[in-house]
Amino acid sequence: MANDLHRRLEAWLRYGDELGLGPFYRDRARTTLHTVPADASSGTQPPEPGPLPVSVSGPLAAVPSLFDGVESVPNDSLERIRTDLGDCTRCRLHRSRTKIVFGTGNPRAELVFVGEGPGHDEDQQGEPFVGRAGQLLTQMIEAMGLSRSDVYICNVVKCRPPENRTPARDEIATCAPFLLRQLAVIRPRVIVCLGAVAAQTLLGFSASISRLRGQWYDYRGARLLATYHPAYLLRNPSAKVEVWSDLKQVMAALGLKPPPPRPRQRR
Numbered sequence: 001m002a003n004d005l006h007r008r009l010e011a012w013l014r015y016g017d018e019l020g021l022g023p024f025y026r027d028r029a030r031t032t033l034h035t036v037p038a039d040a041s042s043g044t045q046p047p048e049p050g051p052l053p054v055s056v057s058g059p060l061a062a063v064p065s066l067f068d069g070v071e072s073v074p075n076d077s078l079e080r081i082r083t084d085l086g087d088c089t090r091c092r093l094h095r096s097r098t099k100i101v102f103g104t105g106n107p108r109a110e111l112v113f114v115g116e117g118p119g120h121d122e123d124q125q126g127e128p129f130v131g132r133a134g135q136l137l138t139q140m141i142e143a144m145g146l147s148r149s150d151v152y153i154c155n156v157v158k159c160r161p162p163e164n165r166t167p168a169r170d171e172i173a174t175c176a177p178f179l180l181r182q183l184a185v186i187r188p189r190v191i192v193c194l195g196a197v198a199a200q201t202l203l204g205f206s207a208s209i210s211r212l213r214g215q216w217y218d219y220r221g222a223r224l225l226a227t228y229h230p231a232y233l234l235r236n237p238s239a240k241v242e243v244w245s246d247l248k249q250v251m252a253a254l255g256l257k258p259p260p261p262r263p264r265q266r267r
């Protein structure tokens with residue numbers, strides 16, 4: 001077990017070093033491994049994870065995070081994070097954006113949804129998940145008996161990638177610390193990652209979303225579950241069954257009951 005842990009730790013350190021994200025240090029208070037997802041266009045691939053644990057606390061508690069410490073801002077608040085972000089030009093995504101999409105919803109939400117990045121409508125309006133995929137997310141939230149104002153919704157990167165491409169590793173590495181600070185301030189009980197980028201960023205696994213979804217992970221004391229992104233559901237409606245099964249797990253974790261079915265309209 002110890003050898004396996006050392007092997008994985010060594011591999012992660014090498015990977016972080018290749019990305020230029022060091023130096024690293026031990027912090028026993030952390031419970032989760034964080035990194036940025038693999039970029040297929042580069043030769044640098046993260047090590048293959050072993051079997052996915054339901055929780056990464058326990059034996060992995062001393063494994064350092066690639067983002068360790070970034071969210072440790074004393075007396076932090078969402079307002080302060082937004083102020084610190086400013087008119088951000090920290091990565092190249094600022095060049096083509098219209099508006100920064102910071103996040104929206106209940107600052108004390110028990111449930112936070114994390115997506116990948118803003119699309120066209122979000123970029124125009126400065127709000128996350130307001131386009132077609134956003135409308136589907138709203139329906140999913142309402143099917144859980146909640147409204148958008150009950151939850152908090154945000155993304156890994158806060159500016160729209162051109163042509164809605166997947167954000168690059170260095171863009172994620174630059175922007176994700178603000179997301180981590182948001183999560184540290186809100187302290188939700190449950191985080192739902194919408195799609196692979198959000199799950200890989202928070203969990204540090206390079207596995208596909210179909211492998212990551214549907215099971216619980218520990219994210220710094222919160223329960224984290226990954227599921228398909230609503231944009232994927234627009235292209236693959238049959239996957240809604242799996243997403244609803246995932247969301248029912250979230251409802252059970254939060255003690256939520258689905259709203260009663262609406263009465264049928266008489267003709």
Ligand code: SF4
Binds near residue numbers: 090
């Ligand atoms: S994506 Fe994030 S880091 Fe990059 S410019 Fe926008 S706010 Fe700044």
